[in-house]
Structure formats: structure tokens, C-alpha cells
Amino acid sequence: xxxxxxxxxxxxxxxxxxxxxxxxxxxxxxxxxxxxxxxxxxxxxxxxxxxxxxxxxxxxxxxxxxxxxxxxxxxxxxxxxxxxxxxxxxxxxxxxxxxxxxxxxxxxxxxxxxxxxxxxxxxxxxxxxxxxxxxxxxxxxxxxxxxxxxxxxxxxxxxxxxxxxxxxxxxxxxxxxxxxxxxxxxxxxxxxxxxxxxxxxxxxxxxxxxxxxxxxxxxxxxxxxxxxxxxxxxxxxxxxxxxxxxxxxxxxxxxxxxxxxxxxxxxxxxxxxxxxxxxxxxxxxxxxxxxxxxxxxxxxxxxxxxxxxxxxxxxxxxxxxxxxxxxxxxxxxxxxxxxxxxxxxxxxxxxxxxxxxxxxxxxxxxxxxxxxxxxxxxxxxxxxxxxxxxxxxxxxxxxxxxxxxxxxxxxxxxxxxxxxxxxxxxxxxxxxxxxxxxxxxxxxxxxxxxxxxxxxxxxxxxxxxxxxxxxxxxxxxxxxxxxxxxxxxxxxxxxxxxxxxxxxxxxxxxxxxxxxxxxxxxxxxxxxxxxxxxxxxxxxxxxxxxxxxxxxxxxxxxxxxxxxxxxxxxxxxxxxxxxxxxxxxxxxxxxxxxxxxxxxxxxxxxxxxxxxxxxxxxxxxxxxxxxxxxxxxxxx
Amino acid sequence: xxxxxxxxxxxxxxxxxxxxxxxxxxxxxxxxxxxxxxxxxxxxxxxxxxxxxxxxxxxxxxxxxxxxxxxxxxxxxxxxxxxxxxxxxxxxxxxxxxxxxxxxxxxxxxxxxxxxxxxxxxxxxxxxxxxxxxxxxxxxxxxxxxxxxxxxxxxxxxxxxxxxxxxxxxxxxxxxxxxxxxxxxxxxxxxxxxxxxxxxxxxxxxxxxxxxxxxxxxxxxxxxxxxxxxxxxxxxxxxxxxxxxxxxxxxxxxxxxxxxxxxxxxxxxxxxxxxxxxxxxxxxxxxxxxxxxxxxxxxxxxxxxx
Numbered sequence: 001x002x003x004x005x006x007x008x009x010x011x012x013x014x015x016x017x018x019x020x021x022x023x024x025x026x027x028x029x030x031x032x033x034x035x036x037x038x039x040x041x042x043x044x045x046x047x048x049x050x051x052x053x054x055x056x057x058x059x060x061x062x063x064x065x066x067x068x069x070x071x072x073x074x075x076x077x078x079x080x081x082x083x084x085x086x087x088x089x090x091x092x093x094x095x096x097x098x099x100x101x102x103x104x105x106x107x108x109x110x111x112x113x114x115x116x117x118x119x120x121x122x123x124x125x126x127x128x129x130x131x132x133x134x135x136x137x138x139x140x141x142x143x144x145x146x147x148x149x150x151x152x153x154x155x156x157x158x159x160x161x162x163x164x165x166x167x168x169x170x171x172x173x174x175x176x177x178x179x180x181x182x183x184x185x186x187x188x189x190x191x192x193x194x195x196x197x198x199x200x201x202x203x204x205x206x207x208x209x210x211x212x213x214x215x216x217x218x219x220x221x222x223x224x225x226x227x228x229x230x231x232x233x234x235x236x237x238x239x240x241x242x243x244x245x246x247x248x249x250x251x252x253x254x255x256x257x258x259x260x261x262x263x264x265x266x267x268x269x270x271x272x273x274x275x276x277x278x279x280x281x282x283x284x285x286x287x288x289x290x291x292x293x294x295x296x297x298x299x300x301x302x303x304x305x306x307x308x309x310x311x312x313x314x315x316x317x318x319x320x321x322x323x324x325x326x327x328x329x330x331x332x333x334x335x336x337x338x339x340x341x342x343x344x345x346x347x348x349x350x351x352x353x354x355x356x357x358x359x360x361x362x363x364x365x366x367x368x369x370x371x372x373x374x375x376x377x378x379x380x381x382x383x384x385x386x387x388x389x390x391x392x393x394x395x396x397x398x399x400x401x402x403x404x405x406x407x408x409x410x411x412x413x414x415x416x417x418x419x420x421x422x423x424x425x426x427x428x429x430x431x432x433x434x435x436x437x438x439x440x441x442x443x444x445x446x447x448x449x450x451x452x453x454x455x456x457x458x459x460x461x462x463x464x465x466x467x468x469x470x471x472x473x474x475x476x477x478x479x480x481x482x483x484x485x486x487x488x489x490x491x492x493x494x495x496x497x498x499x500x501x502x503x504x505x506x507x508x509x510x511x512x513x514x515x516x517x518x519x520x521x522x523x524x525x526x527x528x529x530x531x532x533x534x535x536x537x538x539x540x541x542x543x544x545x546x547x548x549x550x551x552x553x554x555x556x557x558x559x560x561x562x563x564x565x566x567x568x569x570x571x572x573x574x575x576x577x578x579x580x581x582x583x584x585x586x587x588x589x590x591x592x593x594x595x596x597x598x599x600x601x602x603x604x605x606x607x608x609x610x611x612x613x614x615x616x617x618x619x620x621x622x623x624x625x626x627x628x629x630x631x632x633x634x635x636x
Numbered sequence: 637x638x639x640x641x642x643x644x645x646x647x648x649x650x651x652x653x654x655x656x657x658x659x660x661x662x663x664x665x666x667x668x669x670x671x672x673x674x675x676x677x678x679x680x681x682x683x684x685x686x687x688x689x690x691x692x693x694x695x696x697x698x699x700x701x702x703x704x705x706x707x708x709x710x711x712x713x714x715x716x717x718x719x720x721x722x723x724x725x726x727x728x729x730x731x732x733x734x735x736x737x738x739x740x741x742x743x744x745x746x747x748x749x750x751x752x753x754x755x756x757x758x759x760x761x762x763x764x765x766x767x768x769x770x771x772x773x774x775x776x777x778x779x780x781x782x783x784x785x786x787x788x789x790x791x792x793x794x795x796x797x798x799x800x801x802x803x804x805x806x807x808x809x810x811x812x813x814x815x816x817x818x819x820x821x822x823x824x825x826x827x828x829x830x831x832x833x834x835x836x837x838x839x840x841x842x843x844x845x846x847x848x849x850x851x852x853x854x855x856x857x858x859x860x861x862x863x864x865x866x867x868x869x870x871x872x873x874x875x876x877x878x879x880x881x882x883x884x885x886x887x888x889x890x891x892x893x894x895x896x897x898x899x900x901x902x903x904x905x906x907x908x909x910x911x912x913x914x915x916x917x918x919x920x921x922x923x924x925x926x927x928x929x930x931x932x933x934x935x936x937x938x939x940x941x942x
Contacts, residue, residue, distance in 0.1 A: 011906045014913075015836055023648050091801055094784045095777040097830045104648060106828060118805040122787075125807040246661040251694035259690070261658045261809075290653060290689045300646050302657035302690070315665055339805050353810050356665070414810045421814040426807040 023104040024227060027093075027123040029151075030133035031143035032112035035164045037090060039133065039202035040109050041074020043224065046209040047098050074202075091116055093123040102228040112143060117150070117386040118339035121426055124150055125412070128232045129158040131223070132183075136169045136199070139179045145186060146372040149388060152190040153335055153428060155404060158232055159187055159195045162223060166215065167201040173217045189375060194230075198223055240324030241265035241273070242402070242410060244355030245317050249304055257288065257304040258313055260356065263409035264402070265321060266298035267305075272322040275313045276400035281322055282309040316357030318400035318410070326410060329432035330398040336363070336383070336391050340417060340424030344383040345514045349548050350424065351416040352395060355409060358416075360396035360551075367391060381511045392433060404428035418544060451531035455489045459528045460625065461553055464537045465546060465600060466563030467592050468578055469570035471609045475563065476537040478618035483533060483625070491527055493520055495538040508589040514545055521549035528557055533625060541597045561621065562603035567592045569610055649837055656683075656825040657690040658809060659788060663770050663823050664690075664697050666813035670770035670823075673759075674700040674727065676712045677889045678845050679774030679826055681719075682834055685843045686825065688723060698772070699726035701762055705754035706731060707742060707891035709867050715846045730765070732758035742893040743872055750891070760796050769815060772823045778830045782934035788827050794818035800934060835909050848886045849908060851900040855879035862896030 028036045062073040090111040098105050108123030124130065130151045134144055151159060161183045169175045180197035187195035198207055199218055206212035209224040221229070242264040249257035267273070267284055274281050287294045288304040297303045305319060313319070320326055338344045344363060352361035368377040369389035383389055404411030405428075415425035452459050462479070464472040473494055480490045499506070503519055506512040517540050527534045540546055550558045570592065571579040582590035589595045600606075605624060607617045646654070663670045672687060674680045687696045702716060720727040732740075735753040742750040763771060777784045787803050789811040804812055815821060826834070838845060856863045857877045864871075866879045871893060873879075884897035885908070902908045 007910075008906055011909060014909075015839065018648070018832075018836060021648060023651070092785045092803060094781070095828070096784065097778045119803070122805045122807060126809075246658070247665050247691075249691060249694050255693060257693075259661055261654060288692065290657065300651060300654055302654040302661075304692070351814065353812065356662075408808060412808045412810065414805075414807055414812065416812055416814055421812070421816065423804045423806070423812045426805065 021099070021104055022102075023106065024129060024230075024232065025106045025108075025127050026129040026131060026227065027108045027110050027120075027127040028131045028133065029110040029120055029124070029147040030112055031135070031138075031141045032090075034112065034133040034135045034138075035202045036112065036133050037109055038074045039131075039162065039164065039200075039208065039223075040096060040107060042202045042205060042208050044096065044098055045072075045074060046205065047100060047224070092119045100224070100228055105227065110147075114143060114146070114386060117146065118337075120147060121150055121154070121337055121339065124154045124156060125426065127154070127156055129160065129227070129230065130156050131160045131162050133162045133164050134179060134183070136163050136165045136172075136175055136179065140182050140186065142373045144183075146386075148186060148190060148192070149370070149372045150337060152192055153337060153388065155408060155428070157193055158230055159192050160223065160226060161195060161197040163197060163199045164202055166199045166206060167204050171199070171206075171215050173215075176218075196220070196226060196230075198226065239265045240326070241267040241271070241319075241321040242326060242400075242407070243267075243303075243305065243319045244357070244409065245313055245315055245319060246356045248313065248315060255306070256310065257286075257306050258319060259302075259304040260319075261302045262297050262299050263355070264299055264407050266296055267321070268296045273307070273319050274322040274325050275311055276318045276320055276325060277328045277398045278312070278317065280311045282307040282311055284308075316355065318355065320400065326400045326402050327432055328398045328400050330395040331433040332393045332395075332401075333367075333430045333433060334391055334393050334413075334427045335388070335430065336425050336427040337388050338383040338385060338425050340422060341385060342417075343385075343510065344425065345511045346381070347514045347518045347548075348544055349418060349551070351418060352393075352413050353416065354399055354401065354413040357399055359399065361415065362394050363391045364394045365392040381509070391427075393427075393429075401429050401432070403430055418547065448529050448531065451529070455531045457488050457531070457533060459531050459533060460557050460559060461524045461528050461534045461536060462559050462561055462621065462625065463524075463540070463546065463549060464535065464561045464563055465540045465603075466565060467567060467570045467597055468539055468590070469573050469575055470563040470565035471607075471614060472537045472539075472563045474614050475607065475618050475621070476535040478614060479621050479625075480535055482618060482622050488533055489531065490533045490535065492535045492537060493524060493527075508595070510595075513541065517542075517545040517549060521545075521552055524549070525552045528553065539591050539597070541591045541595065543598045543601070546600065559605060559624070560600055560603040562600045562606045563609060564599075564606050565609045649833065649840060652829055652833055653686065653689075653837070655809070655828065656686045659811070659823065659825040660687055660690040660698070660772070662811050662813065663772060666811070667770040667821070669766070669768050670698050670772065671701045671763075671766065671768040672698050672772040673774075674702050674716070675774065675889075676702065676708070676716050676846060677774070678834055678838060678849060679776065681843050681845050682829075682837055683772065683774045683825065684719065684723065684725070685841060687725075696725060699728060701766075701768075701771075702727065702729045703755060703758045703762060704729050704731045705750070705758070705891050706736060707750070707754070707893060709846075709848055709865070709889065709892045709895075711848055712846055712889060715844075719844065728762075728766070730758060730762035732761060741870070742891055743870070747894050751894070763796065763820060768820065770813070770821045770823055772825060774826050775824050776826050776829050776831070776834070786824065786827070788824055789813060790822045790824065791815070792820045792822060796820070798822075832909075832912060835905070835912060839905050839909060846889060848889060850905075851883050851885040851903050851907075853881045854884050854897065856882050856884055856897055863899070864895075865892055865897055867892040
């Protein structure tokens with residue numbers, strides 16, 4: 001078949017139309033069994049976007065797994081995982097594509113079960129509009145509120161409340177209006193400006209693609225009409241140019257380009273820019289787009305910039321309009337959705353990724369968590385899976401940012417667990433806290449090296465970890481006696497003793513254990529700074545806190561000593577009678593009994609107390625400490 | 637509300653292109669040893685085109701890997717070698733030599749065993765051999781139900797397994813690339829593209845594709861409801877089967893004994909796009925392997941299939 005000029009012209013016209021067509025990314029969410037997958041299947045079916053072989057497979061699957069008798073079960077179109085089809089539930093978000101002459105759509109069908117909220121958040125983070133379903137018989141449920149809260153958290157400004165299964169309430173107008181009134185009030189309280197309520201039946205097709213004659217009292221658009229015509233704002237916030245640098249492109253010495261996607265605003269060749277957080281300035285020399293050099297680049301484009309001057313810019317820096325730069329900070333107020341299986345504990349270190357930068361971060365304080373059902377603010381010392389909260393956040397280095405409400409790219413972040421590498425939280429920055437800027441480091445002339453030299457020793461921290469009764473304190477005591485006799489300056493920080501004073505206010509919950517270790521690590525750091533050899537004797541059961549402690553010290557200053565005694569042996573010794581009481585249920589959260597002990601993966605020293613007696617083990621440690629001595633040190 | 641007079645108007649294809657380039661740059665920046673799985677088909681052609689754009693004027697810092705099952709169409713292999721020479725990219729080819737020694741093939745061992753040994757196992761061998769920690773593929777979410785569920789950065793255990801019930805959340809375009817030794821990530825930069833987007837982009841950008849996508853007279857036999865092209869002498873003919881010359885083309889490309897042709901008169905890209913717009917069957921219909929048990933793609937993916 002040869003293509004005539006007329007047909008070629010017709011295809012070119014089609015391409016332009018397709019290109020010019022607007023695209024809407026939306027999600028469907030709501031409680032389980034409210035019929036989300038059925039609604040989407042109905043949309044795909046009614047817009048004739050299913051192919052013949054897909055329809056044949058659907059008919060086959062409907063007979064096998066379907067819940068609609070001989071009729072097509074549209075939910076099976078979307079529940080693509082075997083487990084989902086067997087259990088008849090949606091576990092993870094599914095992306096579907098369809099379109100009409102007016103708009104193209106990418107829709108993310110989100111799971112309704114509370115335990116899969118993190119998958120729903122995955123869909124919501126990239127959506128411009130949300131369709132929230134409720135069952136007309138049940139009305140607004142906890143999960144409806146939770147999903148609406150998450151939509152608000154992720155800045156979705158347009159919500160459609162689809163009151164589904166109207167056929168099961170005899171298309172009752174008052175029932176619809178009661179639900180619509182309740183939901184509109186909720187959306188308003190959460191700051192969602194546009195909430196549109198539509199009564200429909202996904203199963204029967206009422207008000208899905210066309211207005212239904214069975215609800216003449218409803219005068220609004222069908223769902224599809226609304227999706228085709230609703231106006232959504234693409235970019236928001238300021239117009240100052242921002243580009244997070246993803247990749248420094250250096251093919252040879254003659255070219256140094258900074259590749260990234262423009263997050264906001266626009267820039268032209270010759271414009272003055274500033275690279276943050278460093279603050280150095282230059283001008284744009286070239287803008288290289290996907291098809292060659294450009295005069296101008298704007299939000300959404302993936303480009304490579306070259307500068308007039310050679311600046312030291314790295315991945316994660318933000319190149320910004322020099323006249324309107326973003327703020328730079330390391331302390332923030334933020335909102336957080338916790339998605340980890342283990343709880344969030346304030347003070348525990350995580351990785352934070354924002355833009356193209358990954359930094360160390362901790363939640364310093366949970367200001368309050370939010371009961372998504374009542375919007376009530378509740379006090380909390382930890383966050384469990386799927387809980388949402390307002391928190392204070394501390395980063396270990398400053399980053400350029402915008403409040404999330406102004407810019408999603410520069411205000412949205414994720415937290416990553418340092419051990420499992422799981423994505424454990426999604427969050428949005430609200431504003432910078434000034435506190436950090438007001439507490440300055442006081443410069444002191446006499447430093448750690450000077451203080452160590454006058455004592456003639458190399459300061460360090462021996463961190464003893466192990467079960468209660470493993471022999472930590474016994475060995476630490478022997479080591480200190482020996483070092484003291486040799487004329488060294490030492491100090492023991494003992495778990496029990498510190499809990500009588502500095503940490504008197506702390507108990508034995510996981511969050512208190514984290515704070516217990518944080519304080520002791522900071523005190524040990526001050527003592528090493530003072531030139532001392534510090535022996536810390538704490539159970540310190542969690543790897544992440546020991547890692548946090550290690551991070552406070554310089555190279556070679558921190559020696560993790562694993563006092564490795566089997567639980568059975570510790571329990572046999574039971575010097576303080578604690579195991580007996582824990583077994584009797586008189587002590588809770590006891591390490592090794594009903595609270596975990598995470599053994600070190602790579603300690604500097606392991607001491608096996610069942611293989612050698614305490615004196616010999618202490619001697620080994622003393623030799624190890626003194627092997628750090630500078631050459632001019634005294635004889636050991 | 638479109639107060640963005642400052643912003644340029646980006647078309648749907650422009651947005652998809654920018655998103656894919658962003659993903660490719662994240663992979664280059666975050667992984668130690670990434671690779672692009674190049675399968676020679678139209679989606680791979682688009683991926684290669686995007687890869688060249690993402691790192692221009694530098695050569696892409698990511699090599700290409702082709703898993704050769706030894707049963708690809710001859711025209712595919714010729715096209716692969718020509719494109720590698722033209723673009724100057726680093727192309728590596730891996731064949732499961734153990735499978736070759738055992739004589740594994742689709743005619744003797746069936747589609748399932750052949751695909752598992754020569755494709756899935758071969759891929760795992762290659763990933764282990766080169767120590768790749770990220771593998772970029774051209775899969776799209778509109779292709780198949782289990783793919784519609786997959787993340788853009790899709791985590792794999794040290795055994796290359798996908799756990800669809802426990803995927804990492806993936807928020808905005810903040811991709812979590814942190815893994816431990818031995819673990820890896822599969823990355824799908826074309827996740828949000830549809831088949832139509834791919835063809836329109838090929839048309840707009842004038843991207844070369846394998847001629848098998850265009851109709852021509854080819855020798856085929858009709859077997860189990862599919863038109864199978866007799867691409868070389870290794871294809872055993874059943875009693876009564878004689879290859880007939882038919883005007884056919886392919887909507888997807890794979891191993892020739894497992895890829896059904898469609899009768900078509902579409903000899904040009906424009907005609908192919910027009911045909912696509914009026915078709916009533918999905919593109920994977922021609923794939924014999926997909927018609928194994930209904931959820932077979934998910935199972936194969938769990939075991940390491942792309």
C-alpha cells in the first residue's frame with residue numbers, strides 16, 4: 001500500500017491532534033468493596049478501549065474467578081496479580097490508559113485496604129485529581145477519610161466523590177445528598193478547594209459515561225464528562241527558575257554540563273544563576289535540549305546546562321535564578337505518612353531523598369499525629385504503619401527547598417531505612433525552622449588534639465554491647481582498673497548508673513531506648529573531645545542506634561566491643577535476678593525475652609565470655625587500646 | 637490556572653520523553669554498574685534513542701546487553717549489529733551456552749522451557765556474570781496486567797525475584813535506588829507510554845526499526861491459529877504444511893517460532909499507525925508464551941523474566 005499525500009497529511013494532522021491533546025493523571029480510591037475496579041473496568045468498556053482478545057480473556061476469567069454470575073466482572077480487568085484475583089481484593093496500584101477525543105487519561109487504581117495505604121500513596125503522589133468512591137449504603141467510612149487526608153497531603157486539589165451502588169438504595173436522592181454534604185464538609189476542612197459529588201452505579205453504568213435517566217433529580221455531569229472538562233492547574237507556585245542537578249556530564253575536559261529536569265520557571269541563555277547550597281554565581285552559557293541547543297528552557301523539560309564559569313557543582317545541588325533563589329535550610333516542619341513495617345522512632349537516623357540529593361536525617365520531634373477519622377491531633381512518641389503526623393525534621397546538611405504547596409519537586413521527600421533500604425515514609429516540607437540558625441558553634445582555641453596531647457594518650461570510645469548479664473560491666477571495670485594503673489585518663493559510662501541520673505526520665509520502650517543511647521553517645525563524644533578514654537557499657541540492643549553513635553566519632557575513635565554471651569548463659573548467671581523476674585512477667589520490654597537484641601554485624605572486637613575468663617578478655621582489650629598509642633607514647 | 641504564561645507548552649510526547657530521560661539519568665547517577673536490556677524491538681529502539689539524548693554530547697555511560705536466544709529473526713540480528721555500529725554504543729551479547737549444548741529450542745522443548753532456559757536463565761547468568769546492579773527494560777504498563785502493577789524502579793532480590801505483594805512505595809519521581817550487595821533493580825523508563833505513543837514517537841523522531849514491523853511477502857505456515865514465519869531451515873514442517881507466501885507483518889518481535897504474524901498491507905510507518913488505530917486486538921496476542929496459564933506473565937516475572 002502506498003501512502004498518498006492526502007493520507008500522509010491526514011496522519012500528520014492526527015499526530016498533531018494527539019500531541020496537542022491534554023492528559024489528565026488521576027487515581028481512584030476509597031474503602032474496600034466500594035467498587036473502584038468495577039468502575040474503571042466500566043469506563044474502559046464503555047469508552048471501547050478493550051481489544052477483542054482482552055474481552056475474550058475477561059469472559060474466560062469472569063467464569064473462573066468472577067463474582068457476577070455469567071456477566072462480565074470488570075474488576076478482573078484491573079486486579080492483575082494472582083493473589084488479587086484469588087482473594088478478590090486490590091493489593092497494589094494498577095495503571096491504566098484510556099482516552100476520548102477531548103483528553104487522554106492515565107488512571108491509577110488504588111487499593112482500599114488500610115494495610116496497603118502505602119500503595120495508595122504511590123498512586124496519589126503523581127495524580128492531579130482523585131476519584132474517591134463510597135458505597136451509597138455505607139456512606140463516608142474511616143478509609144474514605146484516610147484517603148482524602150492523603151490526597152490533601154499530596155496536594156491533590158480536585159476530588160470527585162463518586163457515590164456508587166446507587167442502584168442498591170433505589171436511586172434515593174436524600175441518601176446521596178446526605179453523603180455529599182458530609183463529604184463536602186470534610187474536603188473543605190482539609191483544604192481541598194474543588195470537591196464534586198456524583199451519584200452513580202458502576203455495575204449498571206448509571207452516570208458513568210452518560211447521564212442516567214434513573215436519577216433525573218441529578219443535574220450535574222456524568223463522571224466521564226467531568227473528567228474530560230475539569231480544569232486542573234499544572235504548575236503552581238513561583239516562577240523563579242529551579243533545576244536540581246541529576247548528573248554532571250563531562251565527556252572530555254572541554255565540556256562540563258549539568259543535566260536535570262527543570263522543576264520550576266524558565267531560563268534563557270545569558271541569565272544569571274546561583275548554585276545552592278554553595279551560593280556561587282555564574283551565567284548560563286548553553287542550554288542543550290533533547291534535540292540540540294535551545295535559547296530557553298522551562299518547567300518540565302529535561303535539559304543540560306553549561307555555565308560561563310567553572311563552578312564546583314555536584315549532583316543534588318540546585319541551579320536557580322540568582323534574583324529569586326529558593327531558601328536553604330536543614331531544619332524543617334513537615335507532614336509525614338509513615339509506611340515502614342517497624343515504627344518511626346524520633347532520633348533514629350534515616351536517609352532522606354529530596355530532588356536529586358540524599359542526606360542523613362532524623363525526625364527530632366513528632367509534634368502530633370493525626371486521627372484521620374476525626375482530624376484530632378494526638379500526642380505520640382512513635383508512628384506506626386500508615387499513621388500520619390506533623391513532625392520536625394533535622395538534616396545533616398542544608399538543602400535548597402520550596403514548601404510543598406509551592407512546588408512538589410522541591411518540597412516532597414522520602415525517608416529510606418538505613419538497614420533494609422526500604423522506603424519508609426513520604427513527606428512534604430511546610431517551612432524551615434530557624435532554630436538551627438540561631439544556635440551557633442562557639443569557637444574554642446584548645447582543641448581535642450591539644451587536650452589529648454597533654455594527657456599523653458589517644459582518646460577513644462570503647463562501646464560495649466551485649467545482653468544483660470553478658471559481662472559488659474565486669475570486663476569494662478577490669479579494663480579501666482588496668483588503664484588507670486598504667487596512668488591513663490579514663491571514664492566508664494554504665495547503663496544502670498546513667499539511668500539513675502541523666503536518663504532518670506526514660507523508660508524501656510523502643511523510643512526511650514533510642515533516646516537513652518543518643519544522650520549517652522553525645523556524652524561519650526564530649527568526653528572523647530576532652531581527651532579521655534571512655535568505656536560505654538550499655539546493652540544498646542539496636543544496630544541503628546549503635547551506628548548513630550559511631551557516626552558521632554572520628555575515624556578509629558569508636559571501637560564496638562561485642563560481649564558475646566549466649567542468652568541461656570546470661571540467664572543462668574542472672575547476677576541481678578532480672579531474667580527470673582522477666583520470665584515471671586514482672587518486667588516487660590526485657591532485652592532477649594520480649595524485646596529484640598540485634599547482634600553487631602561487624603564489631604571491631606568480639607569477646608566470647610564462655611571461651612575465656614574476664615581477665616584475659618580485658619587484657620586483650622587493653623592491648624588493643626594501647627596499640628593506638630602514638631609512637632612517642634609511654635611503655636605499656 | 638494557566639497563569640504559567642512563562643511555561644512552554646509541552647505536548648504529551650514531550651512530557652513522556654522528558655520523564656524517560658529523567659529516569660535514565662537517575663539510573664546512571666545512582667547505580668554502580670547499570671545496563672540497558674536491548675531486545676531489538678520497537679520499544680528498545682525508542683529506549684536507545686532516549687539514551688543517546690539523555691547524555692548528549694557524551695556517549696551514554698550505560699552499555700547495552702542483548703540476550704540472544706539463538707532463535708531471533710535473522711533480520712533482527714542484522715538490525716542489532718547495524719545500529720550498534722551506527723550509534724557507537726557498547727553492545728554486549730549473551731547466549732546461554734549450556735542451553736545451546738543441551739540443544740534447547742522451542743520446537744524440541746516447547747515455548748515454556750525454551751523461554752525459561754534461553755531467556756530468563758540466560759538473563760540471570762548475564763546479570764551475575766557482569767555484576768549489573770540495575771537493568772533497564774522497555775516494558776510498558778499498558779502491555780499486560782501484571783506489568784500495569786509494576787513500579788518504575790522495581791526491586792529484585794539477590795535471587796532476581798520480584799515480590800509483587802511487597803513492592804517499595806514509589807512517590808513522585810523520587811526513585812529509591814538503595815540496594816545491598818547482590819540485589820538489583822529493574823528500571824522501566826517507558827512505564828507510562830502506550831503502544832500508540834511509542835509509534836507516534838518513532839514517527840516524529842524518525843527512529844529506525846526492524847523492517848519486520850512492515851508488511852511484505854513472507855513465507856509462513858498457519859499453526860495452532862497463529863501465522864509462524866519460516867525464517868530458517870531449523871523449523872520442522874508438520875505433515876501437510878507447506879510455507880505459503882503471505883503479506884504479513886509483526887506487531888511485536890521475539891523468537892520467530894513463538895511470534896505470530898498478522899496479515900496486513902501496511903508497508904509504511906504511517907500505514908502501521910493507521911492500522912493500529914483501527915485494530916481490535918492487543919499487541920501481545922501474537923505472543924505464544926502469554927497464552928500459558930492466565931497469570932503466566934506474573935509468574936515468569938517473579939522468576940526473573942523481563
